Amino acid sequence: MNQRATSRRGFLVAAGAGAAGLAGGLVLSDAGSSTDDQPSLATEADSGFCADMSTHHVQALAMCQRVLGRDTGDAVQAAAAEVLQTQAIEVGMMRAWLTDWDQSTSPPETVMAWMGINEGAGMPRAMMPGLASDDEMRSLSLAEGTAQGKLWIELMRAHHVGGVAMAEAAIELVSADKVRRLARTQVDVQTFEIAQYDELLSTVYS
Numbered sequence: 423m424n425q426r427a428t429s430r431r432g433f434l435v436a437a438g439a440g441a442a443g444l445a446g447g448l449v450l451s452d453a454g455s456s457t458d459d460q461p462s463l464a465t466e467a468d469s470g471f472c473a474d475m476s477t478h479h480v481q482a483l484a485m486c487q488r489v490l491g492r493d494t495g496d497a498v499q500a501a502a503a504e505v506l507q508t509q510a511i512e513v514g515m516m517r518a519w520l521t522d523w524d525q526s527t528s529p530p531e532t533v534m535a536w537m538g539i540n541e542g543a544g545m546p547r548a549m550m551p552g553l554a555s556d557d558e559m560r561s562l563s564l565a566e567g568t569a570q571g572k573l574w575i576e577l578m579r580a581h582h583v584g585g586v587a588m589a590e591a592a593i594e595l596v597s598a599d600k601v602r603r604l605a606r607t608q609v610d611v612q613t614f615e616i617a618q619y620d621e622l623l624s625t626v627y628s
Contacts, residue, residue, distance in 0.1 A: 464523040467595040470536025471605065472516035474550070475588060477529045479509040479516075481553055482581055485574060488563050494571030497622055501615070502574065508611065515604065537591045552584020572627040579619040582612040 486506040489498060517527045535544030547553075554562070554577045565573050585608060592605035 463598055464519070464525075464601075465597045467536045467592065468598045468601045469520060469523055469525045470534075471588070471592040471596055471601060472520050473525065473527075473530050474533045474536070475585065475592075475608070476513050476516045476520075476527070477533065477547060478550060478552065478581070478585055478588065479513045480529070481559075482509050482578065482585075483513070484559070485554070485562060485578060485581070488559075489570060489574045492570060493567050494574065495568050495626065497626055498571035498574055501578070501618070501622075505578065505615070512604065512608070519598075519601070534588070536595065537588070550584060551587055552581040554581065568627060572623070575619045575622055575627060579616055579623075582616050582619075586612050586616070 482505055486502040489502050490506065494502075520527050529547060531547055532544040533547050533550050535542055539545055548555075558577060562570065562573055562577060589605040589608040589612070593602055593609070596602050596605065
């Protein structure tokens with residue numbers, strides 16, 4: 423690997439460690455809360471956001487599983503490991519909250535109604551902003567080497583853009599403080615990762 427690629431990998435790993443610390447700190451701060459955000463305070467926006475973002479995250483985990491251990495380049499391996507760790511933690515949190523609120527943890531067929539999309543009717547799950555299509559996921563599985571790494575970055579970048587938009591809406595619409603804190607963390611972490619992906623696409627994976 424050339425020096426430029428090595429420096430980009432070091433940058434990505436260091437930044438990823440900071441993102442993991444941010445997400446991990448959120449888990450610890452919420453795990454011990456016994457009085458904040460009782461289940462009765464959850465609104466349609468709280469439960470809708472958690473259900474939709476969990477579904478969104480699950481595809482990101484699948485993307486990561488398709489590239490980890492493959493010869494994509496060190497930067498993508500580090501980035502995929504970070505997304506897998508952070509978003510798996512967040513899925514666990516959101517599903518635990520849904521269970522506390524007596525809401526289903528199964529992927530919803532209709533999403534984003536809580537955001538007022540289509541006058542509150544929502545949209546089919548497959549149309550969620552940022553979700554990769556079945557063909558794109560198949561292409562990611564079949565690609566090899568740095569071509570697979572580049573495709574992962576492109577798909578994950580689009581995925582994050584959709585996730586950030588949803589989290590930004592949640593910051594304004596949800597009622598539970600812990601859900602709003604999580605949404606803010608997601609905006610911060612994923613916005614930073616988008617910038618990392620842009621740099622990798624313009625240098626190492628150009």
